[in-house]
Amino acid sequence: MKNRRMFWHIVEKIEAQIDAGRYPPGSRLPPERELAENFDVSRPTIREAIIALEVRGRVEVKVSSGVYVLDNQPQQSEVQRISAFELTQARALVEGEAAALAALSITDEELNSLNDTLIAMENDDEPEKADREFHSIIAKATRNNALLLSIQHYWKLRESQPQIISSYKSVCGTSSQYRLEEHKRIFMALKSRDSQSARTAMHGHFNRLINALFEASEAKALEEIKKKSSETRDRYSITHLVG
Incomplete structure (x- = not known):
């Protein structure tokens, strides 16, 4: 991949699954290990994707609990500015x-x-x-x-x-x-x-x-x-x- 880092592809895939209803608001995403296996990438790549999703307002990371889908649309336009x-x-x-x-x-x-x-x-x-x-x-x-x-x-x-x-x-x-x-x-x-x-x-x-x-x-x-x-x-x- 020349122009984009791998984790952005993972961000898009997870967002697509959230938008499709696979992970509804309030639900918890699968563990890091499982996501890494599902997308065939390393766990550090999954961590980077989760950080990006958190910044976009799609998920909330709760320590010792997991990653939860938020009930709001991403404010990407604000971040991009x-x-x-x-x-x-x-x-x-x-x-x-x-x-x-x-x-x-x-x-x-x-x-x-x-x-x-x-x-x-x-x-x-x-x-x-x-x-x-x-x-x-x-x-x-x-x-x-x-x-x-x-x-x-x-x-x-x-x-x-x-x-x-x-x-x-x-x-x-x-x-x-x-x-x-x-x-x-x-x-x-x-x-x-x-x-x-x-x-x-x-x-x-x-x-x-x-x-x-x-x-x-x-x-x-x-x-x-x-x-x-x-x-x-x-x-x-x-x-x-x-x-």
Whole structure:
């Protein structure tokens, strides 16, 4: 599969089954293992599909209970209108304050866990997973469940919406050193229990990311303009007529 990740095919199939009445509102979807066998895919692929379905408002995941079909239509049009720029700005605002709050309550154990994620990033050991864990630890360290849920929802959007996935992929793979340095600054501010420095460091991280997204977007637009110009030039060229 070249253009779409496998889990989107699973999302469409499960949605079709929900719409057809196979899984009515309030019913529970089959266990992850059974879904994986039914669709002949891996269990991680099923997990990604469930996350996407949850973001779309089709299902609700209840811990230690299962995945339940919701009695409402998906609000996909609203989700699709969220751009990578909007998501990053929202994350900067919320996670900046989360960092400031976490600086006041973070434990030594949580700081050690944060340091482990930095080591993983530096060693290029599943850096994307380490990145998410870094931000998750900070969110939990706020001791504020509303903030935690908000940040978790932003990560679900980042990992389930094709346009956002594409935008982030265009910049994250080429800026690992910047990301590491920024995360280290956030870590040092938290270790110092300095709320203002933690907020500033988190804002700096997202500000660089937003600028990188703009640069990637501009480069893509310029490339498209050049391609269109070249096609137009070829269409109207009389070179082949001049001998």
